[in-house]
Amino acid sequence: MNKFNLANEEATKDLGKIIAKEISDINKESIEIHLEGELGTGKTFLTRSIIANSGWTGLVKSPTYTLCEEYDLGESIFLHIDLYRTNELEDIHIFDLERTTHSKKIIIVEWPQKLQEPRKFDLKISFKHINNQREIEIIDTNNLFLKLTK
Numbered sequence: 187m188n189k190f191n192l193a194n195e196e197a198t199k200d201l202g203k204i205i206a207k208e209i210s211d212i213n214k215e216s217i218e219i220h221l222e223g224e225l226g227t228g229k230t231f232l233t234r235s236i237i238a239n240s241g242w243t244g245l246v247k248s249p250t251y252t253l254c255e256e257y258d259l260g261e262s263i264f265l266h267i268d269l270y271r272t273n274e275l276e277d278i279h280i281f282d283l284e285r286t287t288h289s290k291k292i293i294i295v296e297w298p299q300k301l302q303e304p305r306k307f308d309l310k311i312s313f314k315h316i317n318n319q320r321e322i323e324i325i326d327t328n329n330l331f332l333k334l335t336k
Contacts, residue, residue, distance in 0.1 A: 188334070192320040198228050201322075201334075202235020205309075208331045209240060209292055216291045217330070218305060220298035223313025228320050229296045230268070232311070236294070237264050249296075254281045262290040269297040278302070309334075 192198050209217060219236075221229040234246040242257050242264070249255040249268040257264040265281060278301060283293055298305070310325040324334050 188324045190322050190324070191316065192228070192322060194319075195228075195231065198232055198320065199235045202232050203239045204333055205232075205331065206236050206239035208333055209236070209290075212330050214308075214330070215286070215289070216293070217309075218293045218295070218307045220305075220307040220310040221294065221296045221313070222299060222310065224315070225270075227313035227315060229313060233266055233294050233296070237266070240264065240292075258288075261288060262292060263288040265291065265293045267293065267295045269295065269300040273300055273302070 192201065205219075221232065223229055230248045230250075237246045237257050240262070241259050244257075246257070246266070247255050249266050250270055253268060253272060255266045257266070265283065267278070267281065269278070283305075285291070295301070295305070295307075298307070298310075306327070308326070308328050309331050310327075312323040312325075314321045314323075324331075326332075326334060
């Protein structure tokens, strides 16, 4: 477990670039990332940076109301899930997260603490507001994201 401070939005964008690069280098069919933290701590902002730096050129929308947005990049697909507005078990099942339609599937879950059935994650980032900055705590359960934990 590592803790870092992100001084501003640029630092959060840079973290997204690093994670996107790590994702491209990981030889695994499914990668799951959990993002925890209060409202406004940067979960969606970080996700936008990850997806944009993975090759998506369109708008990365917040899935707060739709619960899930999908970004098909050909060989890979990103499933961006926001559970803030739900506590229903069925809501996560309707996304068919176990599907194998692409060579690589990246699942990013905001508010994973609301999951009714816990899911295994490869990377968890917890956000906190600390003195006009964001403090993040990173847990890399499978040692896949080596540049984040050095």
